Amino acid sequence: MICVNEYKPMVMPIFARKIIVGAVLLLLLPTIILFTYINSSRFLCKEKKEMRLTGQEMVYLRKALSRHVYYLAETIGERHHENPSSLDKSIDYIVHEFEQAGYSASFEYFGEANYRNVIAELPGVLKPDEVILVGAHYDTVWLSPGADDNASGVAVLLEIARIIRDRSLNKTIQFVAFGNEEQPFAAGPDMGSAVHASRARQDDTAIVAMFSLEMLGYYTDEPGSQHYPEIIGWLYPDKANFVGFVANLPSGKLLLQSLKSFRCNSDFPAEGLLIPENFVPDIRRSDHASFWDQNYPALLVTDTAFYRNENYHTLADMPDTLNYEKMAELTIGLISMLESLSGHPVD
Template identity: 45%
Template structure:
């Protein structure tokens, strides 16, 4: 990140006596005062007992590539892009005060910052063309395709407007299958990543995902290794996301 010309900031805190940190880089548009924020994030920890290539090495790799592609981006006046690498997303830290993304979101709230859009890159590297390769929690199983060849965009009801904007931008720029879903946070999988932290403060946030355990047979196991990933499709998704982020930082989403 430093080699790309970014100044890397570290948000350090302790968990059980161990210093851990979120890493962040940013690009700020012109204008005085506190810029409104577009946050793109991915967690860099893996589940205990798992290698973590898809969850979430794929998300981290995507965020690093977005940092490279967007290093010269100029956000619009009053907007700031932040790329954040989170610690402590997995259990036992998920949904606790030591969850990295919650620490980050809480810091923004304490600083009276406004997040106008957040994208969580969560497990985005495994795809299948086999019929029946995709599963869902109810009621999504009644509505969506049974082949796991798409990238998913998932939002809570409050983030519906952002979801429509994000998936619309992705479909304009990327020749890649995509599905969007709005669901209650109580539905299995809907809140299972770092977007949850921002929802807690009422900010619009969308998870970008291959749906993880609902598709990927090696989720949270020692078999989640780099050879399992589909790098061609992952690269195509990242190029689509580059365009999405550019659209978001050129003009603030209306919530």
């Protein structure tokens, strides 16, 4: 035991502090470079090419997004392995919506309890072997209805699939509703996205881009409403009114392509983060990390979860806390981005 009157605080030598500060800045260099680049004039588009829906179509989209969230989070409620019927009801709903949009849904089974991922595909025309995967998990933690986490992601997934169904695109678009993203399965062998990514790698599936739709419904223009890991907060806005695109270093090229395409096709505020995984471990906390682990380029697309939404993983994560108008605008921007990344046969 150290006696109080004998304790002398350690003073770090100046040269040691300089080394630590230098190392931190070096690790942050990709983030700083990206932040500077995406906000430079070179990155700005000369002309917006935002996909336009009629007023009636936008009203329908907002209502559809709301309907999906209310059904999953309110009619069904918490959705996890301790309540298998809730997972079955969620799967039935997702399958029904895929089929209503004109897809043939299929299942990917895994685990002793026959957990399921739900898959629908829009085959590519010129490059069908190249896959752009859009995924969202449908399960929740215990004692949370999971409106933002992650009925919002599933809702956007379903509406992207519906609207894009009749488009002719060069690359295959694969839509996957993942099971078992939450604990106790997170980062384990029975995590739905881990199963899918591992099997894709074993089959040599050419996934050229993966987008994990994770919590996409919570937005506010209130100053000071957005928070960050302390080390990067000074780079980004303090209003929680944007969508974030997050990448590890190997996915940096995809981040630049995606963020540029999104901004060139939408006025919805968007921010990008490129940073080493081990520097901010929270960036691994969703399905995209399963694809990073299999060396696929993947992005987390998110409202930033607990960095803005205080209802995260609580009973208060209810459908009436979400902004469906913003979700609709975001959905249109993501569709335009996907079309741009895939390309059309006439391009």
